[in-house]
Amino acid sequence: MNKIPLLVILGPTATGKSDLAVNIAFHVKELSHGFYTGAEIISADSRQVYKGLDIGTGKITKLEMKGVKHHLLDVCSPRKIFDVIQFKKFTENAISKISENGKLPIICGGTGFYIDAVVNNINFTNVQADQKLREKLSELRPTRLLSMLQKLDPVRAAKLNTSDSKNPVRLIRAIEIAKGLSKYNRKVAALAAVPTTTAQAKEYEPIYIGLQLDRETLTKRIANRLMKRIDNGMIEEAINLHKPMKAGGVNLSWKRMEALGLEYRYLARLLQNKISKEEMITKLNTEINRYAKRQMTWFKRNEAIHWFKPGQDDEILKFLRTRI
RNA sequence: GCGCCGAUCGGAUAGCGGCUAUUCCAGUGGACUGUAAAUCCACGGCCCAAUGGGCAUCGGGGGUUCGAGUCCCUCUCGGCGCA
Numbered sequence: 001m002n003k004i005p006l007l008v009i010l011g012p013t014a015t016g017k018s019d020l021a022v023n024i025a026f027h028v029k030e031l032s033h034g035f036y037t038g039a040e041i042i043s044a045d046s047r048q049v050y051k052g053l054d055i056g057t058g059k060i061t062k063l064e065m066k067g068v069k070h071h072l073l074d075v076c077s078p079r080k081i082f083d084v085i086q087f088k089k090f091t092e093n094a095i096s097k098i099s100e101n102g103k104l105p106i107i108c109g110g111t112g113f114y115i116d117a118v119v120n121n122i123n124f125t126n127v128q129a130d131q132k133l134r135e136k137l138s139e140l141r142p143t144r145l146l147s148m149l150q151k152l153d154p155v156r157a158a159k160l161n162t163s164d165s166k167n168p169v170r171l172i173r174a175i176e177i178a179k180g181l182s183k184y185n186r187k188v189a190a191l192a193a194v195p196t197t198t199a200q201a202k203e204y205e206p207i208y209i210g211l212q213l214d215r216e217t218l219t220k221r222i223a224n225r226l227m228k229r230i231d232n233g234m235i236e237e238a239i240n241l242h243k244p245m246k247a248g249g250v251n252l253s254w255k256r257m258e259a260l261g262l263e264y265r266y267l268a269r270l271l272q273n274k275i276s277k278e279e280m281i282t283k284l285n286t287e288i289n290r291y292a293k294r295q296m297t298w299f300k301r302n303e304a305i306h307w308f309k310p311g312q313d314d315e316i317l318k319f320l321r322t323r324i
Numbered sequence: 325g326c327g328c329c330g331a332u333c334g335g336a337u338a339g340c341g342g343c344u345a346u347u348c349c350a351g352u353g354g355a356c357u358g359u360a361a362a363u364c365c366a367c368g369g370c371c372c373a374a375u376g377g378g379c380a381u382c383g384g385g386g387g388u389u390c391g392a393g394u395c396c397c398u399c400u401c402g403g404c405g406c407a
Contacts, residue, residue, distance in 0.1 A: 013361080047361055057361080085358045113360050122357055129358055142364090163355045163365035173358070261361035286350070291361055297354065 003205040004099050005324065007039070009108040010115060010299060011211035012292035014221045016310040018060045020211065021108040023313055024320065025068040028104050031317065032324050036104045040069040042094050044109025044118075047260060049087070050078040052241055052250055055234040056263035058225070071098075078241065078252055078260065085124060087114045095204075104324060112298035119206045127180030137172045145171035152178035207323055208305040209316060212296070215289075222288045226281065229263070238267035262287055 009021050025039035043049075047057045051074045059073060071094040076082040091107070095118075098105040107115060116122060137145060146165055150157040156174055157165075164170040213221070238257065243249020257268035266280045266287070275283070299305060308316050 045361085046359090081359060083358050084360075088358095111360065113356075117357075124358055127358080134359085161355065161365080163363095165365090167356085167364040169359065169363045170356075176358085259359075259362070263361080265361080288361085290350095293352090294354095294361090298356080298360090 003203060004095060005104065006095070006119065006204045006206045007104060007106045007320075007324065008115060008119060008206050008208045009106060009211070010044070010110060010112065010208065010305070012213075012218065012295040012299075013058075013110055013288060014218060014225050014292070015211035015213055017108050017110065017211055018058075018064070020209075020310075020313060020316065021106050022060075022064065022066055022068050024317065025106060026066070027317055027320075028324065031321050032104070036324070037102045038068075039104040039106050040071065040094075040098045041106045041108050042071040042091055042098075043073050044087075044091075044107050044111050044114045045072075046082070046087075046111040046114060047262075047264075048073055048109075049076050049082045050074070050260075051076070052237075052252075053078055053260070053264065055229050055232050055237045056267065058229070078250060079256060081129075083129070084114055084117045088117045088122075088124075091118045110295055112295060116302075119204055121203055125177055125181070127177045130176055130180070133176055133179070134172055137175060138168065140168075142166045142168050142171060145175065149174050149178065152182065206304070207320070208302065209319075210299060210305040210307040211310055212307050213310060218292060219285075219289055222292070223285050226284060226288070230281075234263065235267060235270070238264065238271060242268075242271065262291060 007024065009017050009024070011017055021041050025041060028036050028039040043060075045057065047053055048059045049072055050057075053059070060070065072087065072090055075090060076086070091114075095105045107118070109115065117124075137148075140148075142165075145168060146157065146160075149160075149171055152175060156178065160170070160174070240248070241250045241252040241257065242254065244251050254268045254272055257264045259265075263284065266275065266284045269275045270277060270280045306319065308319075
């Protein structure tokens with residue numbers, strides 16, 4: 001089976017990935033000497049998959065798409081939880097369609113986990129999310145969760161690092177898996193629940209382009225972008241999301257908005273009068289910077305990424321000329 | 325000028341005379357296999373023959389004490405009050 005070539009554009013937030021992707025899409029035909037008729041873009045952003053989260057996520061507009069087809073945008077209601085499994089499934093479908101149509105699939109986004117899940121074809125266990133169980137367990141302290149897991153799946157529990165063994169979200173998922181598998185076979189559970197590290201046979205041949213900036217410049221860009229988002233109606237967007245359906249809103253609860261993180265988290269706090277607008281701006285700026293840092297921590301592990309700076313479009317196109 | 329209060333890591337804070345000076349935020353580094361913009365972890369003075377050890381440290385100086393961030397005196401700075 002032939003591997004499907006893939007262009008992956010990634011990097012921390014506020015580095016201009018979306019614009020670059022569109023620009024590259026326009027040059028694909030020429031760069032590949034007609035091998036591809038064009039390109040389509042698949043967004044790899046865990047928040048832009050939600051309908052209505054536009055300004056706060058910096059979602060690309062129809063106009064900015066310049067006619068290039070985008071996938072994985074607005075595919076889920078923000079009231080529901082989208083996850084990596086759905087992302088992987090949707091994306092795999094999109095990739096094969098794009099590829100069959102003689103176009104180059106471009107994955108563009110900042111959610112490293114989502115990108116890796118697809119490109120490295122990560123094999124997830126088939127134990128489904130159990131919201132009721134999660135809710136019940138979320139009351140418990142990490143130490144309690146850990147001892148539960150130790151009983152259910154000692155092998156998995158022993159494999160956890162210090163970070164995960166104190167991480168309620170991870171512990172709950174581990175318990176969920178252990179319970180799900182033990183329904184069928186208790187003995188198999190321990191083995192099956194441990195993630196495999198052996199690489200799967202890869203179906204894709206990725207070229208990674210990363211956009212990166214020095215911290216100081218990135219901080220400035222983040223701050224400017226935040227002010228622009230506010231000017232563009234970010235606050236009104238959140239008000240509208242919280243409105244009841246009858247009033248034309250989505251009836252998005254404050255709790256859910258909080259869980260969406262960053263912009264929406266602080267917007268939820270602002271609209272409940274928990275913080276002032278000034279506080280929101282200050283806190284959000286540091287939070288977005290920290291987010292960018294976490295993104296980089298993830299990307300650093302991938303040595304296949306070719307790093308560029310925003311604005312180096314010509315260099316990037318030149319780089320791609322010999323590779324696609 | 326007098327009185328009162330305060331001065332502890334980049335910021336904010338805890339600290340009855342007795343072990344290793346607390347916590348939060350920020351910062352730095354990291355983890356991540358079905359919530360990933362989420363969630364979580366580690367580190368935070370200096371020096372060394374570094375899985376250990378040594379020396380510091382609570383605005384400055386002095387004192388009391390076996391022992392001081394903590395008590396006393398004094399100086400400096402800041403806040404409040406009175407002049």
